[in-house]
Amino acid sequence: MFLTDSIMELKGVGEQTIKKFNKIGIETIEDLVEHYPREYEDRRQIAKISETVMDEDNNIVATVTSKPEIMKKGYKIIVKFRVKDETGSIYIVFYGQPYMKNNFVVGDTYNFYGKIRRQYGRIEMESPEYEKLEQGTSQKTAKIIPIYPTTQKLSQKVIRQLIEQALSLALPEIEDPLPEDFRTKYDLKSKNFALTNIHFPSQDEAFFEARKRLVFEELFFLQLSLFVLKSDFLARTKGRSKKLPESFKDFLAGLPFEFTGAQKRVMNEIAKDLKSEYAGNRLVQGDVGSGKTVIAAASLFIAIKNGYQGALMAPTEVLAKQHFEFLEQVFNQFDIKVALLTGSTTAKEKRGILAELATGEIDLVVGTHALIEDNVEIPKLGLVITDEQHRFGVRQRLKLSEKGETPDVIVMTATPIPRTLALILYGDMDISIIDELPPGRQPIKTNAVDSSYHARIYQFIDKHIREGRQCYIICPMVEENEKQSELKSVTEYAAYLKEQVFPHFEIGILHGKMKPKEKNKVMEAFAKGEIHILVSTTVVEVGVNVPNATVMMIENAERFGLAQLHQLRGRVGRGKHQSYCVLVSDSKNKVTKKRLKIMEESTDGFVIADTDLKLRGPGDFFGTKQHGLPEMKIANLYTDAKVLKVAQQAASELLRQDPDLSHPLHQGLKEKLLDYTDGEQMHKAL
């Protein structure tokens, strides 16, 4: 059996089970054996019946002494029988599983694992897991039992048995991608050993060794892929130097403000990239409201005045439009032609734009995903900027840059990834950080309260709107299958506010189900001040810039990740007025309270990210897949930092010795690398 085979090849897997596995992302044998346990239960100790602990899970070995009987208790069917060991006896009880009656024979010995309770004066073990023991083999079952992540009503037993089966069939076929001398050098166990012992560790030490090997492998391939991409990028991209144009001074003079120190520093770093004969590949990280957009504008200005075209790709139409309007306004006097290309551009407009892009008449195109469509030609593309890269995969980024010959690439993000982590995750890019806010900003005052404060918050909002400000009210993030209720909660809440609380104000609604055109219209009205209160889901999360909005209330704040709360909160505090954020949550959970407290205490995205990371670990911090960080199967980017360092060194050393991985001993490595990255780009690079 091969790792690439479908799990259908396994024995005893019905269609329903396959569907359930598919739902948790498991399709092949490889997916299955890489479905690692989330924790383990130590069942190595077997308790005597006289030593069992009430109301806890106990692990016993006992012999059946009475024939299983079926009984009825109300609506419930119960199967019940007695078992004993040399110290005492208890009842075993199964609820609602009448067929259990036939599974047990008097005189046979079993290993039972389950909770023990006192019921009507009798001691019972309820619906235990069990395994029949052959005579004299009691120690065989004394094991460390894996517990798997599961959501689709797949029982632990089914997962466990299938993984056991898959391992026994597939292990002989597995070739270790890490060559032997490499494993010796870094003190790593074989892949076979690791897979066996991560699922069914024979002892603690074996588990640690197994985990170490798998964590190393995962981080090693992450690093290797980033290194290969980076060196490929450097090798491919010679020869398009862009100098500071004379008119750059006029551009800066035309801005309504001066750059902050941090903006100047980052601008210098970018200018160096642009000037260099190698194309730059730079991540610009800046906290919310730190002024990234104007850095993008200045960079585009330089490229365009050197005779190139520029492209700016944003994750949403609302943002693309906002950027377009800003850029059109600042470039207006410099004879730079800007176009907006999104999903809602009409076919006719689009034809015109595509034609003028192809001839180079349009200097700068701002847009969404629409920019990477194949029919968009930007022959003189010299600078690509993507905003909020987490919404775009690396591949989409590359696809846009491939439209030009060797454009410089800048990625802007407000996600406060701690520097240590950023260095690793963006190993293929240089990093600049805007770590200073424009002058005159007052820190946003944040309060976490429970819902008994609603009346007071509404009064507070009322007062601020009367003073001429505006307000956001955010309703919780909604899971995919709850789309309907997203609509409901936002529209219903807005209707309630309009009728009961703020009949005298204009209230706007924004949610994910609206057409981009409708969203744009609402955002425009809000930006113009025609809407006083915007009731919205997280669609306003990134980039929206309405400096007159000064109050944000976030309902069910416990449902958001801290990074997301920080992003959301960053929609206020963007102008000269004091701004406020109220986090409403009735959660009594201690960790939740601590997390909301961090929001009260700090407005620094990096501090928040770091604290949250310590509190919850990176998986939780980045929350969902939408942030696009590489998803780790086993490694924890934070706690496995040491292994990560070693993996990084190992990857760089390997590439120094064998840059294109052509050595026969490295074929397994190369294959795995192509697999890891889905091939396409990596094939080119190697």
Ligand SMILES: Nc1ncnc2c1ncn2[C@@H]1O[C@H](COP(=O)(O)OP(=O)(O)OP(=O)(O)O)[C@@H](O)[C@H]1O
């Ligand atoms: N040096 C500066 N001095 C004063 N105001 C500035 C400066 N730089 C930018 N701004 C203003 O600060 C606001 C935020 O800037 P911008 O929209 O570029 O932030 P951002 O970094 O993109 O934030 P976010 O990630 O939250 O969208 C804008 O209104 C912008 O005009």
